[in-house]
Amino acid sequence: MEALIYASGGVVIVTILAVVYYLTHESKYAYERKFDYGYRVALQPVSGQYEKDLSLDPYATLVTANKEGLDGLDEKEETVPMPTLEELSGGATFGTGTPLSGDLAKVDPSKLYRDDWRAQKPANVGQRFLVFGFATPEYKSDKMAIAWAPDASFNSELAPFDLHLRLVRAPSSVTVQPIDIDLKRQPEGRMELPSYVATSDEARTEGYVFALEATPTSSTAAAVSGGIFRSEWDPTGSYPKFGFVPLLMGTFLITLLAILFASPFAIATAVYLSESAPSRVREWVKPVIELLASVPTVVLGYFGLMLVAPFLQNTLAKAVGMDSGRALLTTSLIMAVLLIPTITSVAEDALRAVPQSMRDGGEALGLTLKERLRKIVLPAAKGGLTAAILLGMARAIGETMIVWILGGGAPLLPTFHGVKDTVGNLMKPVTAAPDTVAREMGNVDFQGVHYGHLFLLGLTLFVLTLVINIVGYRLGRRNAWQS
C-alpha cells in the first residue's frame, strides 16, 4: 500500500517535471529564428506613374534576406544580362541592375544583370547589396529620383537590425551630396538626384551605385523575446510575426468575461446551498452540480455552436451587428457554463468551512440571515471564495475546445471608442492561446521556428495557470479564523 502511494506520487511529480522540461526544451526552436527583410529600391523619373506605389514599378529591385523558397526561375531571371542601350531604347527610360562583382572601380558591362521586380535578390544580414542605375538617352529631364519602400507586410521596426540605403558611388560627371538613409527612421521615401544619362554602353557602367545594408543590432534571443510582446500573430506570413499579445488578450478577455458571468451565479448557488438549503436539497443538488463539471467540453462547445450561437446571432444581429455567432460573447457564455460548477463547488466548501459558531454569534446578536452573510460569513470565507474564482480562472485559461469551436479563430485586439464600439468587441471573433496551439500544431514544420513559438506559448500558459493555482490553493487554505 505504501509503495503504491509513493509510486503514484512519483508518477505525478515526474510527469510535471517532464512537461516542464519538454516545453522548455522544445521552445528553444523559437530562438533559432531568422529575421527576414524585404526592400524595394528603384530609379524613377522625377514624376512618373510608379511614384506612389513602388511595388508596381517593374524595374524596382526587391532585396530580401533569409527568404527560403526562391524557386529556380528566380535564379535564372537573375542571371539575365543587362540589355544594351539599343535594346532598351524606346522602352525603358531607366536601367537598374545588380553588379555581381563588388569592385566598384570597374563594373564589367558583361557582368551586369538586369533586375526584374518579380525576382527577389537574396542578401543576408551583414551583407551589402548593390543596386546600379542610370537613365537611357531618351530621358530628357535633368533630375531623376531614387525611391525606396519596404516589401508588403515587412516592418523594419520588428527586425533586430539596422537597415541603411547608401549612395556608394556617383557618376563622375554629377555633383551630389552623400546619401545615407536610415530605413528604420524613414522606411519609405523618394529623393531627387541629378540625372545621369548613359549615352553609350560603356557609359552605363559609370551609373549610380546604391548599397542596401543590414547590420545586426541585437541578439536573436533578445529579438525573439521582444518579438513575443508584439501585437501581431502571423506565423505563416512572408515576414512571420509571433506576437503573443493578441492570443493572451483573447485568453484574458474570455477568462474575464466568463468569470464575470459565472461568479454571481456560482457564488449565489453556493450561498444558497450552504446557508439556507434544506439538507435534502443540498444532498441532491451538490452532486448534480459537480456532475456538470464533468461534461466534456467538446459537448459544451457544440451545444454552444448549434444552439447558443445561432440564437445570439439572430437576436443581436440587428441590434448591434453580429456577423457570426462565433464570437467573444458566445465563447465567454459557454465558458461561464463550464466554470459555474467548479466555482460553485469550491465556494460552497469554503462557505461551509466557516465555523457554525460565527453564524451563531451573529444570530445571537440579532443579525438576520442576510446580515450574517454580508457581515460575517462572506468576509470570513473571502480567501476560499477568491480561491474558487482563481481555480475557475485557471480552468478558463487552459480551456481549448470551447474557444476552438466557438471563438471564430481570429485574433481580437479590443477597441474602446465609445460605448457602442466597446460593446461591439463582444460580437467579434476571438482566438486564445490554447486553441491556437491546438489548431496550429498539426500544420507546423517539426522543430521549426513556428513550432518553437507554439511550445513557448504552451510554456507561458503552463506557468500562468500554475501560478494562479498556487495562489488559489494558498488562499483557499488560509482561513481568517485559523490565523
Place this chain on the structure above:
Amino acid sequence: MIETATSTPVVIGVRGLNVFYGEKQALKNISAEIHEKKVTTLIGPSGCGKSTFLRTLNRMNDRIEGIRIEGDIQIAGEDPYAKGADLLALRRRVGMVFQKPNPFPMTIYENVAMGPKMHYGLRGKQLDEVVEEALREAALWDEVKDDFRKKNGLNLSGGQQQRLCIARMLAVRPEIILMDEPCSALDPISTAKVEELIGQLSGAHTLLVVTHNLQQAERISDYTAFFMFGELVEHGHSKAIFTDPVHRSTQDYVSGRFG
C-alpha cells in the same frame, strides 16, 4: 419537582417545555423559573439537554431542521415564540456567549460596535463610548486600548477572544445573559477572569450559565439546575443542590459518581 426561591422576581418562566429533534425528544416537560439578577448554572451529563434548553430560550434552535418546540416560555412577560414576536427585541434583551470564542473576522472595534450600531443606530462618538464601556466591562480594555481599532478580533488569544465576545454581547445592553460553557475552551487564568466577570455582571444582569465544571458551578452561582436525560431533575439554591440534594441522581452527579 421544583424548588423556588423568592428573593428576586422571576424573569424567565418556563412551563411544560418539550423539544423534539425529529423523533428524538431532547427536553421533556421542563418547567422552571429563573430569578432576576441572579446566576443560575445548568449542570448535567453530556447530551442531557441543558444546551438545548439554553438555546431554546433565545430561539437559537430555529434553524435546526426538524425541530419542534412545545410548551410555554415567558421572558420578562413576553412569549418569544408568539406569532409576531419581535425577534430583534428578544436578541436585544437576551445576550449569548458561546463555548468556542467566536469573534467575527473584523477589528475588535467593529466586533463590539456591530450590535449597538444595529440595535440603537449609534454612530460616531456615542458609539465609541459604548464600545469602550463594553470593553471595560469585559475587562479587555486595558489589553487592547492601543490597537483595538486596527487589530483583528481573531488575532487575540483564546481568553481575550472570549472576553471580546462578552464585550460584544454587553454592548447591546441585554438584561439576560446566556452562557454556553463559556470557559470550557479556556486556560485556568482566562477561566478565572471570566468567572470574576460573571460575578460582576450578576448584580445587574440575570445569568444562565451551562457548565461541566461543578466547582465552577458552585463558585459562581446562586441557583443550580440539574438536567438528566432531557429532564430537569432538580432546581434550587446552589448550596442546597451541592450539599443536600433531594434526588439520588443529583447526589451521584455532584459527588462525581458519574457524568
